[in-house]
Structure formats: structure tokens, C-alpha cells
Amino acid sequence: MTKNRAVLTGEHFLSGDLACAEGALAAGCRFFAGYPITPATEIAERMALRLPEVGGIYIQMEDELASMAAIIGASYAGLKSMTATSGPGFSLMQENIGLAAMTEAPCVVVNVMRGGPSTGQPTKPGQQDVMQAKWGSHGDYEIIALSPNSVQEAFNLTIEAFNLSEAYRVPVFLLMDESVAHMWEKVVIPRAEDIKLVNRKKPSVPPGEYAPFRPEGDDLVPPMACFGEGYHFHATGLTHDELGNPKTDSPETQFNLVSRLCEKIRRNVDKITKTEKVMLDDAEVAVIAYGVVSRSALSAVKKAREKGIKAGLLRLITLWPFPERHIAEFADRAKRIVVPELNYGQIVREVERVAKNASIKFLPKLGEDLHTPSEILKALEEIE
Amino acid sequence: MVQHENIFHPMEVFLRKSRIPHIWCSGCGNGIILHSFTEAVKELEMDLDKIVVVSGIGCIGRVAGYVNMDSFHTTHGRAIAFATGVKLANPELTVVVISGDGDLFAIGGNHFIHAARRNIDIKVICANNFNYGMTGGQQGPTTPLEAYTTTSPYGNIEHPFNLVHLAAASGATYVARWTTIHVRRLTASIQKMLQKRGFGFIEVISPCPEIYGRRNKMRTGLEMMNWLKKVSTIKNFSDPAKAEVSREKIVIGEFVDTEKPTFETILYETIRWVQEKAEQGE
Numbered sequence: 001m002t003k004n005r006a007v008l009t010g011e012h013f014l015s016g017d018l019a020c021a022e023g024a025l026a027a028g029c030r031f032f033a034g035y036p037i038t039p040a041t042e043i044a045e046r047m048a049l050r051l052p053e054v055g056g057i058y059i060q061m062e063d064e065l066a067s068m069a070a071i072i073g074a075s076y077a078g079l080k081s082m083t084a085t086s087g088p089g090f091s092l093m094q095e096n097i098g099l100a101a102m103t104e105a106p107c108v109v110v111n112v113m114r115g116g117p118s119t120g121q122p123t124k125p126g127q128q129d130v131m132q133a134k135w136g137s138h139g140d141y142e143i144i145a146l147s148p149n150s151v152q153e154a155f156n157l158t159i160e161a162f163n164l165s166e167a168y169r170v171p172v173f174l175l176m177d178e179s180v181a182h183m184w185e186k187v188v189i190p191r192a193e194d195i196k197l198v199n200r201k202k203p204s205v206p207p208g209e210y211a212p213f214r215p216e217g218d219d220l221v222p223p224m225a226c227f228g229e230g231y232h233f234h235a236t237g238l239t240h241d242e243l244g245n246p247k248t249d250s251p252e253t254q255f256n257l258v259s260r261l262c263e264k265i266r267r268n269v270d271k272i273t274k275t276e277k278v279m280l281d282d283a284e285v286a287v288i289a290y291g292v293v294s295r296s297a298l299s300a301v302k303k304a305r306e307k308g309i310k311a312g313l314l315r316l317i318t319l320w321p322f323p324e325r326h327i328a329e330f331a332d333r334a335k336r337i338v339v340p341e342l343n344y345g346q347i348v349r350e351v352e353r354v355a356k357n358a359s360i361k362f363l364p365k366l367g368e369d370l371h372t373p374s375e376i377l378k379a380l381e382e383i384e
Numbered sequence: 385m386v387q388h389e390n391i392f393h394p395m396e397v398f399l400r401k402s403r404i405p406h407i408w409c410s411g412c413g414n415g416i417i418l419h420s421f422t423e424a425v426k427e428l429e430m431d432l433d434k435i436v437v438v439s440g441i442g443c444i445g446r447v448a449g450y451v452n453m454d455s456f457h458t459t460h461g462r463a464i465a466f467a468t469g470v471k472l473a474n475p476e477l478t479v480v481v482i483s484g485d486g487d488l489f490a491i492g493g494n495h496f497i498h499a500a501r502r503n504i505d506i507k508v509i510c511a512n513n514f515n516y517g518m519t520g521g522q523q524g525p526t527t528p529l530e531a532y533t534t535t536s537p538y539g540n541i542e543h544p545f546n547l548v549h550l551a552a553a554s555g556a557t558y559v560a561r562w563t564t565i566h567v568r569r570l571t572a573s574i575q576k577m578l579q580k581r582g583f584g585f586i587e588v589i590s591p592c593p594e595i596y597g598r599r600n601k602m603r604t605g606l607e608m609m610n611w612l613k614k615v616s617t618i619k620n621f622s623d624p625a626k627a628e629v630s631r632e633k634i635v636i637g638e639f640v641d642t643e644k645p646t647f648e649t650i651l652y653e654t655i656r657w658v659q660e661k662a663e664q665g666e
Contacts, residue, residue: 003666031473052658057472057651062498066465069458069495073438073469076456077477081469099459227454227470228477230433234400234449236457245403246449246457 006054007192016154016181017084020110020174021046023158024082026195029108030056031081033070035063035089038122039178040112043084064089068096072105076235078226080162084110087129088119090136097171098137101261103235104169104213104222106200108161111173112181113342115366124368125178127291127342131349133173134320140258142265144272145173145320147290151185157317163198164272168264169221175319177342179292179370200224207231213257214242220264265321273323276315279305283312285336285380288327288351290316293340293371300376311380319347324354331355338363338379340371398422398432400452407446411597411605413564413590414444417511420567420588421482422451424574435478438467440487443518444511444590447482461492464499467506475648478578479505485512485526489545493525500554500583502647507577507584510547512629513592521595528630532599548624551585552640558584559624559640563612564591566636573638582646589634 006025014022021043024032032047034040048058057074061067064085071081085093090111100107115121116128133145144164148154158174165172201223203210212233215222222242225231238246239254247253265272278298280286285304289297294315304311314330316323331337337355339348340363348362361379365371393399399422408414425435432453439448441460448455458466463481471479481488488496488510499506515533516522523536526547530539551559558577562570570588577584591597591608602608612634619627620637627635 005662031469033469052655053662055655055659057655059468059472059651061465061468062494065462066468066495066498069462069465070469070472073456073466073471074473075469077436077470077473079473081473095459096462099462103456226474227436228434228474232432232452232454234455234457236449237459238457243402246446 004192007195008189009191010189012187012189013184014151014187015042015184016148016151016176017042017112018046019151019155019187020084020158020176021050022187022189023155024108024162025050025054026189026192027080027159027162028197029080029082029162030054031071031074031079032057032083033059033061033067033074033081034083035061035067035085037086037089039114039181040084040086040110043110064092065095068093068100068109071107072096072100072103075105075107076227080106080166082108082110084112086112086114086122087116087126090129090132094132094136097143098139098141099237100171101137101141101143102237104224104261105171106165106169107171108158108165109171109173110158111175113175113177121367123178125292125342125370127177127293127346130175130319130343130346133175140262142262143171143173143320144168144265144318145175146317147175147319148180149291149294149315150180151183152187154180155187155189159195163196166198166200167221168219168268169200169224170265175291177291203231211242212244213240215260215264219268220260269321270325272321273318273326275317275323275326278313278315280312280314280330282310283330283334284310285338286312286314286330286334287338287340287376287380288314288316288347289340290319290347291342293342296371296373297340297376299373300380303373303377304380307381309380316347322350322354327351327354331358334358336361338376340365340376342366342370395419395422395426398425398452399450403450406450408443409594411591411593411608412443413513413588413592414447414511416564416567417444417482417509417588417590418447418450420571420574421480421509423571424578427571427575428578430478430578434476435480436470438463438470438479438481440483440492441518442484442487442516444482444484445487461487461490462495463487464492464495464506464508468499468504471504471506472648472651475505475652479507481506481508483510485510485514485547486516486524489547489550490525497550497554500551500556500585503555503557503583503644504647505581505583508586509574510585510587511590512547512587513590513596515592515596517592517595521599533596544629546624546627546629547587548627548639552624555583555644556585556640557582557642557644560585560638561587561589561627561636563589563616563634563636565609565612566616582644589629
């Protein structure tokens with residue numbers, strides 16, 4: 001019997017980058033286009049090695065503009081596709097991230113975040129691209145962004161990223177900080193049959209009746225035909241109607257299209273968003289953290305409890321759409337919310353927006369160091 | 385009595401009738417290029433289900449919306465990069481990029497040279513109208529030296545690209561240049577390119593009287609077509625480096641028709657080899 005080479009069932013010792021590549025293969029990714037960049041290069045290297053083994057395509061493009069364009073093309077030709085990059089490349093990809101959002105191309109973009117702006121700190125961890133992930137391309141649109149805090153989760157969330165991109169026909173970002181990407185940990189890869197995979201909805205009507213951008217069902221997501229299937233459909237980055245025809249001078253078409261692109265995510269926010277809640281039920285002080293920072297935060301919360309402080313942790317797994325409800329649930333009774341981030345203030349702005357009445361303490365961190373548990377603990381203790 | 389139901393356009397099966405009339409100005413060469421392309425597809429009796437037309441931004445970029453085939457209108461300059469993903473994901477498809485000189489050679493120049501270098505099986509048809517027509521006639525990478533445009537009001541001070549030389553030097557295995565007055569040769573050339581595997585490139589010098597011509601003493605499509613007729617010289621398989629495009633002379637013809645393994649052939653052979661090796665190891 002031929003082994004399932006895409007799903008390496010068993011226990012492995014991997015880095016976050018490698019686990020992400022294995023997660024992609026397990027999710028059914030069969031096309032990767034990329035451009036080398038620290039600290040994401042290992043994902044491309046692993047995909048170059050592994051994709052041919054499973055009959056998939058690896059291509060090294062001439063730049064990140066091309067990488068992003070190529071994965072949209074491959075997605076429209078029927079393959080689950082991915083690229084991986086870091087800040088400077090993510091900036092270049094914004095152009096075609098907008099195209100993917102506008103033409104509803106399922107695809108996954110991994111951004112291993114380093115320090116910015118510009119070339120910044122190629123080898124150091126950062127969480128400075130969180131707002132760029134949401135707002136990076138021009139115009140109004142919604143995307144989904146996930147943030148792993150362990151190597152195992154880099155594997156799991158890459159699969160989740162593909163599933164969400166297929167379900168909602170939207171680009172999904174895995175925002176991994178450099179620390180998680182280069183951290184080595186044990187990863188358990190399940191059996192292929194135990195991994196739940198989602199595939200894009202296909203048209204149920206014959207070619208003559210197919211409207212490529214007409215949603216079917218309550219989720220506002222249109223079924224997706226692919227090139228070569230006989231549908232002779234047209235897709236464009238211009239404002240278009242349900243048939244895919246450009247209608248750039250119609251306010252109604254623009255409103256219907258843009259509102260649907262946003263609402264298909266906003267209306268499903270509770271289905272999409274995930275957080276991890278630790279000792280939050282009776283918490284009077286809470287930390288909201290994501291990525292590698294949440295590991296120090298967890299340690300700080302445990303130490304605070306040992307000292308008799310009613311502390312809790314809300315770990316954001318989904319960053320976009322922002323898990324507002326998860327925060328609102330405890331915001332009113334929390335005396336203080338501590339938000340440590342590897343940036344100069346990004347997710348904290350969202351927390352301030354949702355938890356309007358809470359006392360919020362922001363802990364920025366730039367450079368190389370990570371937040372220590374005692375730094376976060378100190379902020380928790382200040383409440384007493 | 386005229387039987388109206390019997391009147392049809394010979395190309396209508398290849399076009400999205402709901403999208404006609406097109407946006408192009410009178411005297412524009414884009415319609416001729418579209419006709420030549422559909423004529424070539426018709427002559428070859430190609431399966432319309434297996435053709436994908438990809439375009440970028442600009443006047444000719446709208447062509448993707450007019451063909452009754454799978455089609456995608458990408459961002460500015462990225463048609464070839466998008467097409468690369470399409471071709472590799474489904475190598476059974478004939479992938480044709482139809483776009484303009486500014487789209488393919490200014491903002492998209494990097495993608496063109498790399499796709500040609502790889503010899504990926506993508507067919508590129510470039511409408512060269514010497515300027516950015518859709519934005520109102522600005523100077524671009526093919527605008528002749530000294531020509532007047534809205535952003536070269538004192539005459540263009542930049543040297544233009546020789547596109548067939550660039551394509552040949554980058555590794556394209558089929559390279560030709562025609563004008564919109566050489567319709568039958570253009571159609572035959574597109575047919576030849578569609579039948580051949582590898583990266584193919586056809587430049588079509590195309591009149592833009594409304595935006596470019598009127599600033600350069602050629603106010604009508606007819607004047608521009610007469611000019612193309614007067615200055616064009618066919619020199620098949622001459623040195624593309626010497627194939628000039630100037631006000632006085634345009635060298636046209638086929639310049640390159642060679643064989644070289646295509647990117648996807650090598651890629652899929654590699655994948656097969658890796659898979660066999662993996663199976664043996666199990």
C-alpha cells in the first residue's frame with residue numbers, strides 16, 4: 001500500500017516553519033509560490049522538498065508581487081495554494097491580497113513577523129504587521145488572520161487557515177512571530193482520516209446559468225467554478241456584478257459587492273473566531289495576548305494566582321475578524337486588562353475599542369527581548 | 385424580407401455578446417487583435433473550455449471580459465505572474481495573456497523576462513500603442529524618442545524598449561512582431577504560437593489615433609494604418625536586435641522559432657522522478 005506522503009502521521013520534532021509546511025501539505029495544499037525571505041525561508045525550502053513527493057507544485061517566483069499573483073492563479077485553476085513571507089514581502093503582496101479579496105480566491109498567506117518598519121530586524125521577532133494584515137490593501141474588505149503560539153499550533157492552524165479560506169473564499173493569513181517560527185517542539189501529526197478538511201463549494205447549476213459571484217445560501221459565499229471546467233466565467237479586480245461583469249459606474253453594484261465581501265466574514269464572526277480562556281471566569285485582572293507573548297502571559301497569570309491575585313488570560317487565536325464578543329464577556333467586570341505585544345501598540349487599540357470602560361495597561365516590546373513573566377506579573381500586581 | 389434571425393457575427397460564438405459594445409475608441413487596433421486571436425482559435429478548432437485568457441490593466445486589458453472563455457482581469461502588470469499559477473496548476477489549459485505595452489513592460493517587465501527565461505508554456509500577445517491610452521496618453525516604455533504625449537509635452541527624452549529583442553534575449557522560443565494592418569500574417573502567427581509549446585510572444589503595433597496619434601500628426605485611424613503600411617518592412621528571422629521601430633521604419637516578421645524544454649515539462653518530469661524515488665524507498 002502506498003503511504004500517505006502528505007500526512008506524516010506520528011510524532012515529530014519540528015520548528016514552527018516546518019510544522020506550518022507540514023500542516024499545509026496535510027490540508028491539501030498542492031501549490032506554493034514564494035520568494036526567499038528571513039525568517040520564513042524554511043517554509044519555502046520544506047515545500048520545495050516535500051511538494052514534489054505528493055505531486056504538488058513548488059515555484060520560486062521573481063518577487064512577492066508575482067508569488068501572490070501566482071497563488072491566486074493556481075487557486076482559480078483548482079489547487080489549494082499558499083505563499084510564505086515576512087514583513088517586506090507582505091508589503092509587496094498587499095496589491096494582490098486586494099485582488100484575492102475582490103475576486104474571492106481561496107488562498108493562504110503565511111507572514112512570519114520580524115521587526116519593522118522597512119528592512120528592520122530580519123532575524124528578530126515582532127508582531128508589528130497585525131494592523132497591516134487587516135488594513136494593508138486599499139479599499140474595504142475583510143480577511144481572516146490566525147496566530148499560533150506553539151509549533152503544534154503552527155501545524156493545526158495552517159490546516160484551519162486552508163479550511164477557512166475554502167469555506168469563505170477569502171485570503172487567510174497565518175501571522176506567526178519569528179519566535180514560534182524558529183522554535184523547535186514536539187508535534188503530533190494525526191492520521192489523515194482524522195484531519196477535517198473543507199473544500200470550496202462547487203456550482204450546482206449548468207454553465208449557462210452560473211453567476212460566479214452570486215452567493216448561495218446564508219453564508220454569502222458564491223460557489224466557485226475553476227478554469228477548464230466549461231463555465232467560461234470572467235473574474236476581475238474591477239467592481240463587478242454577480243455575473244462578473246465590470247460595473248464601475250454603478251453605486252448599487254459597488255455597495256452590494258463591497259458589503260457582501262465584508263459581511264460574509266462579519267456575519268460569521270462567531271463561527272470563525274477562536275480564543276483560549278485560562279482562569280477567566282472569576283478574573284479581576286486579565287491579560288490579553290497572542291503568539292509567543294501568550295506563553296509568558298500564561299506563566300505570569302499562574303504566578304499571580306499563586307499570590308492570591310484573581311488573574312486570567314485571554315489568548316487570541318483568531319486576530320481577524322477581531323474576537324470582540326470574547327473580550328466584551330469579561331471586560332465590564334475586569335478591573336484591569338494588561339495587553340503585552342511585540343510592537344508599539346496595535347491589538348491594544350482594538351481592545352480599547354471593545355473594552356471602553358476598562359483600565360487598560362499596554363506593555364510594548366521592541367527589539368529582541370520577549371516579555372518576561374515577571375514583567376507581565378508586575379503589571380498585574382499594580383492593580384492591588 | 386430580411387430574415388433577422390439569420391444574421392449573426394461570424395465570431396459571436398467566441399465573444400460574450402452581453403459585453404458588446406466594447407469600450408475601445410474608433411480607429412483603435414484592439415478590435416483587430418481580438419479578431420485575429422478568435423480567428424486563430426476558430427481555425428485551429430480549439431476547445432473553448434480549455435483556453436484561459438488573462439489580461440492586465442489598460443485598454444486591451446478589457447479583452448478578457450469580451451471573450452467567451454474562462455478569463456481573468458488581473459491587477460496592473462501581474463497577468464503573466466497570475467498566468468504562471470494557472471498553467472502550472474492545470475497544464476492541460478492553453479493560457480493566453482493579452483495585454484498592453486505599459487502593463488507588460490513597465491510595471492510588469494520583471495514578470496515578462498522571468499516567464500520567458502523559464503520558457504513556461506504561456507502565450508503573450510502585446511498590443512503596443514506607444515502610450516498609456518486608458519489614463520489619457522502618457523509616455524511609456526515603448527514611446528518613441530521625441531514623440532509627444534501628455535507627460536512628454538516637449539518630446540519624449542527616453543529611449544524605448546525593442547520588445548522583440550528583449551523577448552528573444554530573455555529566452556522566448558517564439559517571437560514575432562506584426563502590425564494591425566498585417567491581419568492575415570498576424571492571425572497565422574497567432575495560430576503558429578498557439579500550436580507550439582513554450583513561451584511565445586507576439587508584439588502587435590496597434591494604432592491609437594484618439595490618444596497618441598493626434599499628438600503626433602496622425603489624427604485618424606486611417607492615417608495611422610496608412611503610416612503602418614508605409615513604414616513596415618517584413619524581415620523574417622532577421623536579428624531582433626536590429627528590428628527597429630521608429631517613425632520612419634518598422635521591421636516586422638517572425639524573429640525566433642526554436643525548441644527548448646518547457647518549464648512545466650521539466651517540472652512534471654522532476655515530480656514523477658521524485659515520486660518514483662519515494663515509492664522505491666517505502
